[in-house]
Amino acid sequence: MDMNSLSPMMPTSPLSMINQVKFEDEPDLKDLFITVDEPESHVTTLETFITYRVVTKTSRGEFDSSEFEVRRRYQDFLWLKGKLEEAHPTLIIPPLPEKFIVKGMVERFNDDFIETRRKALHTFLNRIADHPTLTFNEDFKVFLTAQAWELSSHKKQGPGLLSKVGQTVRAVAWSVRGVKSRPEEFMDMNDFIETFSQKINLIDKISQRIYKEEREYLDEMKEYAPIHTLWAESEEDLADTLSGVASCLARCCTATERRLSGLPEALLPVVHEYVLYSETLTGVMKRRDQIQAELDSKVEALTCKKADADLLTEEIGKLEDKVECANNALKADWERWRQNMRNDIKSAFSDMAERNVQYYEQCLATWESFLSSQSDFCSKEPCEEDP
Structure with missing residues (x-):
């Protein structure tokens, strides 16, 4: 799809976005199956939140069992996404649904909102499972298999707050400084992203x-x-x-x-x-x-x-x-x-x-x-x- 040939001000028909697509059949080698279901509301003195059941079935040898069942809340998914970006900064990590109320939803914890988020979280995990690199990430494995207290303990093993702040300050400084000469292929990639963003x-x-x-x-x-x-x-x-x-x-x-x-x-x-x-x-x-x-x-x-x-x-x-x-x-x-x-x-x-x-x-x-x-x-x- 050559988005650069399209005028950014003119809408693109769905057909023109896909009319040059060709696909090859690939064998089904999937060995990791994940389901996100059974949302459950939790009310504490400090907060109200939803957890989701995450069921994993696998035939991989690096897993201790063939089936796992854990419960995760939205902030656990955010932690996983952050760890994946940290470990693989230039891989395209699947997006999570927005943290706050999506357009058209009045009540944060109504059934429609919860179901919409559940489907998006299910897609997020299965996108990672289907990725040739992310699927073997150790933090992803921990997310799928560790019980709540084990996951909390694992989270504490990451870099300290001061280290994170230092990394962030350096990243911002380099970002502001910019690059002198971005390779042409990445210039083309950036142009594609800008046009694609407008169209989608x-x-x-x-x-x-x-x-x-x-x-x-x-x-x-x-x-x-x-x-x-x-x-x-x-x-x-x-x-x-x-x-x-x-x-x-x-x-x-x-x-x-x-x-x-x-x-x-x-x-x-x-x-x-x-x-x-x-x-x-x-x-x-x-x-x-x-x-x-x-x-x-x-x-x-x-x-x-x-x-x-x-x-x-x-x-x-x-x-x-x-x-x-x-x-x-x-x-x-x-x-x-x-x-x-x-x-x-x-x-x-x-x-x-x-x-x-x-x-x-x-x-x-x-x-x-x-x-x-x-x-x-x-x-x-x-x-x-x-x-």
Whole structure:
């Protein structure tokens, strides 16, 4: 998908985003299956929170058992994401759902919000499980297998607060300083990310608006079947016809509800996930630039002879290796992510297109059958001529 050839101000149709996609069949070698379910509310004197059951089934030898069951809260998922970013700064870590209330949700802990978050957390873990590198991360294994007290103990083994603050200050300094010469392939990658972000955010807004308008249309259409039923009771000559119209409207309402269920179940979550992915990609590029900026600062110090030359030369050698590893990791993960993105978007829009075709065929057949019955009725019962 060549996003650079698209005008950032013009919306892109879903078809044009996926019309050049080709996929190869790969053998199913999955050996790690994760399910997030059974949300449970917890109320303490200090806070109210939700935990989710995480069930893992695996055939991997590095696991002590073939099945594990633990309970995790949202902040545990945040910890895992942070550890993955720390260990693999230039890999594309799957996004988590937003921490706070999502658009359209009034109550933070209502059933719709909890279910939406549960599905997103389930997707998050399975994205990691399917990743060729992240799936073997030790913190990921601990997250899936450790009981609550064990996980708390493991969290305390990380770097101290002062160490984290120091790393953050250095990262911010290198970020502000910037890189002198970002390689051209990463310049192209950054341009793609900016354009992709504009397009996917636009698609997300349009999808949300369509869903809202379709819901309003359905609510209005639901009023017509009862109205025609009441009308039939007061018009003896038109009773059969009006009752038929009411029946058609009721069937069309049922079909519309079935079609609309596909938007929040299939299309909207996929589109919104890639909105969050666009933010993740921006973060990945920043971390890559920070690593390169650190190298640039050491090279500049050596050129100006601001420190011990031998020590700087050794540090530069290590940083050059670090930059090369970071770049190679990002390039490999970038292609994997782009292929998954194309596949996900293609599947989501193809599924919705199929649902729409079935919906319109069903409604068309409903009304054609009704009109046919009315034609047959008129042919058997000649209508009186108007005076």
